[in-house]
Amino acid sequence: MPFDLQQYIQERRSEVEAALAGFLPGIQDGCPPPVAEAMRYSIAAGGKRLRPILCLASAEAVGGDRALALPAACAIEMIHTYSLIHDDLPAMDNDTMRRGQPTLHVVAGEGMAILAGDGLLTEAFYLLSREPSVGDAATVARKLEVIQSISAAAGPRGMVGGQAMDLASVQPDPSGRVAPPFDASELRRMHVKKTGALIRVSATAGAIMGGGTTDQITAIDTAAGEFGLAFQIVDDILDVEGASAELGKTAGKDAVAGKPTYPALYGLERSRAMAEECLRRAESALHAAGVADPHLIGIGRWIVQRSR
Numbered sequence: 196m197p198f199d200l201q202q203y204i205q206e207r208r209s210e211v212e213a214a215l216a217g218f219l220p221g222i223q224d225g226c227p228p229p230v231a232e233a234m235r236y237s238i239a240a241g242g243k244r245l246r247p248i249l250c251l252a253s254a255e256a257v258g259g260d261r262a263l264a265l266p267a268a269c270a271i272e273m274i275h276t277y278s279l280i281h282d283d284l285p286a287m288d289n290d291t292m293r294r295g296q297p298t299l300h301v302v303a304g305e306g307m308a309i310l311a312g313d314g315l316l317t318e319a320f321y322l323l324s325r326e327p328s329v330g331d332a333a334t335v336a337r338k339l340e341v342i343q344s345i346s347a348a349a350g351p352r353g354m355v356g357g358q359a360m361d362l363a364s365v366q367p368d369p370s371g372r373v374a375p376p377f378d379a380s381e382l383r384r385m386h387v388k389k390t391g392a393l394i395r396v397s398a399t400a401g402a403i404m405g406g407g408t409t410d411q412i413t414a415i416d417t418a419a420g421e422f423g424l425a426f427q428i429v430d431d432i433l434d435v436e437g438a439s440a441e442l443g444k445t446a447g448k449d450a451v452a453g454k455p456t457y458p459a460l461y462g463l464e465r466s467r468a469m470a471e472e473c474l475r476r477a478e479s480a481l482h483a484a485g486v487a488d489p490h491l492i493g494i495g496r497w498i499v500q501r502s503r
């Protein structure tokens with residue numbers, strides 16, 4: 196079936212952005228203006244919307260209605276945006292540019308940036324518990340499964356845990372000790388948690404909300420695990436090769452901070468080959484389960500071929 200991936204991505208992105216604007220709380224919901232505005236500033240700053248698009252494509256790949264996955268897609272983008280706000284804080288990665296705009300703590304102050312991040316995280320779960328509001332038992336059961344999967348992926352077993360491993364690898368502990376550099380398997384473990392878990396659950400949540408069978412959900416989960424790793428490898432490559440203006444954030448920070456990265460460990464050429472290998476493994480998992488939807492495969496290629 197011929198299709199235009201760019202058009203698909205653009206259409207899903209617009210859908211997600213319109214839904215996010217409607218789901219975010221405002222003053223009419225009793226949300227005080229400074230925190231409402233701060234949350235909207237970071238969401239509206241842009242971003243590729245990779246995770247929500249992957250979520251919607253996964254719902255469709257199992258033959259489901261993507262409208263049922265839209266709240267999960269938006270909730271995941273809220274959680275992702277919170278993680279970027281907190282990651283950019285002086286206590287963490289200390290960055291002043293994100294999504295091509297000054298970071299939230301630069302424009303709203305550190306306290307408000309912390310609160311906006313907290314607000315996006317909690318609001319995501321408020322949304323997940325509330326929408327879709329369809330009352331049938333199957334949808335309610337799927338919502339609960341998705342809430343469990345997303346909370347595991349975003350919390351200390353997943354993204355928060357990975358961020359803690361990352362932080363400990365560069366910041367001295369209270370006694371002044373810095374952890375020894377990661378070897379290859381620790382680097383992989385850190386990325387699987389820090390970046391991979393949320394990308395992975397984006398696809399899995401979409402497949403669950405789309406009513407996929409266990410085999411379909413498992414295959415999409417496996418493929419998205421590979422997408423998540425490929426995403427991080429490419430992110431590390433872009434940090435070496437990319438220009439800050441195109442990336443929308445400060446390039447070259449990993450090397451300056453002495454961070455363990457794929458190019459540092461394996462070199463650029465091998466890192467590129469590793470990202471391609473992830474893609475091949477993802478595609479074969481999707482083919483084996485009969486869910487090799489062209490949009491899903493195309494999103495994998497987008498992850499590896501992107502320049503920002």
Ligand code: GRG
Pocket residue numbers: 241242243244245275277278279281282294354355358389390427430503
């Ligand atoms: C603060 C709990 C907590 C976690 C932060 C994901 C993360 C954990 C920090 C981000 C650090 C970082 C820049 C990691 C590299 C991979 C990554 C998540 C890049 C940003 O994601 P994109 O490229 O961003 O999808 P956009 O702006 O396009 O949404």
